[in-house]
Amino acid sequence: MRALVTGGAGFIGSHIVDSLLLKGYEVRILDVLAGPVHRGGRKPAYLSGEAELIIGDVRDKDAVLRAIDGVDVIFHEAAEQGYMQNYSKFFHVNSVGTALLFEAIAEKRQDVRKIVIASSQAVYGEGRYFCAEHGNFSPMPREIQHLEQGRWEHVCPVCGRAMGSIKAEEAFINPNTQYAVSKYTQEMIGFNLGRRHNIPVVCLRYSIVLGKRQSFYNMYTGILRSFAVQLMLGQAPVIFEDGRMQRDYIHVDDVAEANMCVLESAGADFKAFNVGSGISTDVLSFYSEVAGCMGSGLKPVMNGEFRVGDVRHIVSSPSGLQRLGWSFSRSVHDMVSDYIEYLNKAERVDDCFALAMKEMKEKTIIMKSMQ
Secondary structure (H helix, E strand, O other): OEEEEEOOOOHHHHHHHHHHHHOOOEEEEEEOOOOOOOHHHOOOOOOOOOOEEEEOOOOOHHHHHHHHOOOOEEEEOOOOOOOOOOHHHHHHHHHHHHHHHHHHHHHHOOOOOEEEEEEEHHHHOOOEEEEOOOEEEOOOOOOHHHHHOOOOOOEOOOOOOEOEEEOEOOOOOOOOOHHHHHHHHHHHHHHHHHHHOOOOEEEEEEOEEEOOOOOOOOOOOOHHHHHHHHHHOOOOOEOOOOOOOEEOEEEHHHHHHHHHHHHOOHHHOOEEEEEOOOOOEEHHHHHHHHHHHOOOOOOOEOOOEEEOOOOOEOOEOOHHHHOOOOOOOOOHHHHHHHHHHHHHOOOOOOOOHHHHHHHHHHOOOEEEOOO
16 A cells, blocks of 8 residues: 655644554655745655655646556645735645646546545634533634734623633534635545545644644744744743633644544545544643753743734534544643653754744834733
């Protein structure tokens, strides 16, 4: 059996590669080795020499045709992500890249047994909230003028009181950023063309994935790398808003196991699943875990800055995937300690944070409240 992993040289993809090799698969990788994840376009040292590497873009039909040749299963991990204003690139890489994958399969008449597509928790947008008196609501993104006033929480549109968040279930979709829309269109493209060509498709909506191999250089996203790298460099990390945002973290090894679970389960076909812990952790508590693991007493910088496009709270229910037999087993402490061990082995870690912050402020991606 031969598997293709697009984006297989990256953080999550490389762990899927390792899992497939352990199961006896022949593995091929299609990866463009793009920066800032792969500095200088270099092949990462952690990548297994047992896997064949094709350096190419998922938007390049010739590269995709070469990559799919003779493969039985495909894990489509390649993606454009982040907060930058790369609106068209989100769709070119995520949506068009997914459509091109199916186009190449159809043209080559490739007999593919299953495709697993990496989606995102972002498809839930702001998620769902409840007011004890007035019921459930699906809010739109928080208004910038409210954030500029330091009004962080979603409030009931009837009584104005702060609402509680509800864990995201697969049936509810409300993408409201261009990245989120591009990930949801990946799902729709996958399910539609998968049925047309009789290829079972599964979409996995990842929560915030953490662990070793996450790049040290992309400071535009990634809470763990941002905190850990800055602390290593003796800098006080920035925490946006009031640090009370609730998030759901999942270990990359648990994510790789989720991919293996749906690969082997016919009950997963043509369905989407959350891949998260379902455990709510606020950002301040997460920072305390990172600082504690690194033995740092530095206090974070909290000056009212906020990132446009951030949701206030989002935690996903993993119950659907658990019914297939998957379960997560690693804690936030495991995620943090694994990454710090990986970071400590790095030969060189540059300060990329200041430049990223400067660019995001110039583009009004990061703004500051007036309170």
